Amino acid sequence: MCRWARLPPGVCKLESARSIISNCTSGGCGAKIGPGELSALLRGLPAFSDARLLVGFDSSDDAAVYQVSEGEAVISTVDFFSPMVEDPLTFGRIAAANAMSDVWAMGGRVLLALNLVCFPEAMDRSILGEMLAGGAEKIIEAGAVLAGGHSIYDKEPKYGLAVTGIVGTGAFIRNDTLAEGHKLILTKPLGVGIVMAASRGGIADGAAVAAAVSSMERLNRAAAEKMTSGYCVSACTDVTGFGLLTHVLEMTAERVSVRLFPDSLPVIPQAVRYADEYLLTAAGQRNRNYVSERVDVGRLPFATQELLFDPQTSGGLLIAVAPDEAESLLSAIRDGDPCASIIGEVTRRGETPVDFL
């Protein structure tokens, strides 16, 4: 949905008795509150201080990292959203894959997950059962355990997980520590937001939707395990509803610059055409509004611009790796994520935080 606030009372309705996609909230990560708005709100909260909190929300990282012993830290993260697909089993898989991704983006291993559920009182309970089954399937695939949860009634369904992971205190990977010269690998194709928007409008082709769903369902576990298998990785994040360019900008941390290779971006092919037909999300435009003051995308083709802003639900990992190891890591990742590609490189801090080859 273009709107995520100021919802007038009474307009919220489900499109049909069986439909889990509501007309009130955009599904998936596209429903995230805009990045500019969010950081302004967070600045208003008191600053917490604990020497064992190795990564907190002050650094806009993917998950919190809290040291529990000399050598180990827990990773804690939570994610939930409303459906972006009609099939509840598929939605459950996507929501769980998305929620656990933050642990992998930090270089960790998922230990346990708790279900977070909102569900309409009047809706068929079997739909809820399928959502939870989809989530459980992915928790098993992650090698983790489902340990409980919490559920409430709400106007529309929402589902996600609170996830606990573990990582060595010297082994977790932040997102704002890019090393100059490192290459950037993106493990999943861009365009899932645009394809699902086209699907919502009833004009996406089946192959495009299948590619988007398969990408959203796929765990970032395999790519993360390869990344942490001895490669020299300086930073990593996972691409979310904020879109690729917002994440790249966040990773530069006003310390280095990034040169992106627009021709090497992995994309779902139909998304280019849909972007040129203006089948665009509200979240994508919010991302454009947030980034466009700091990054000039003006000389890129319109569709490329939109793909850089496109909100990704359960997006891929964005990994910065030493240049001499990039091809090797890329080919290892391509085993499970065939679209993975080297999409840019870290450069000395220049006039603009991000430019384009």
Place this chain on the structure above:
Amino acid sequence: MKTIDMLGQPCPIPVINAKKALAEPGADGVTVLVDNAVAVQNLEKMAAGSGYGFSWKEEGAGRYIVTIVRGKPEGGATAEETAQAPAAAPVTGGLVVLIGADHLGEGSDELGKMLIKGFIFSFTQLAQPPEAMIFLNGGARLTTSGASTVPDLTALRGMGVSILTCGTCANYYGITDSLAVGAITDMMDIVNRISRAGRLISV
């Protein structure tokens, strides 16, 4: 022009339906109601990319009225579009200033006459001057010889601003022969110009 109510509809549904409405045979444009500014921006990208005229206004909280007109902004409609819809004037024109008195504001007329001189002078300082300045009723006195505003209006005329005085008004005051700057016009032309204006200032 067809109006479509897209209140409560998530992106990209407003864009999809606006495109459908614009594709209907003979459609000269579409008015779209949406409930948030981001949807306005997404409609604007579609209009700009398609070479359509675009304008919008906010009508209370959470209610935006977007107007998309086939044909280029600045009146550069293609031959095909002109043939289809000759009456469809783009609404993306420049600034038009409508001046209905020889003084500015209510209160002291003496102060009001000083203020209107300063008001007109200030337009000569704008980076983007108005498209037209139109003088009605007592405002007609400002374009006739002897008025202190004539030098600034002459300067504006030199910057390409159309200076237009209502003929009926000048006749009424018997000053038609002493028009010092610009041209005489009629109410039909005035209404055409203000209906096409991108923005209108009326004092």
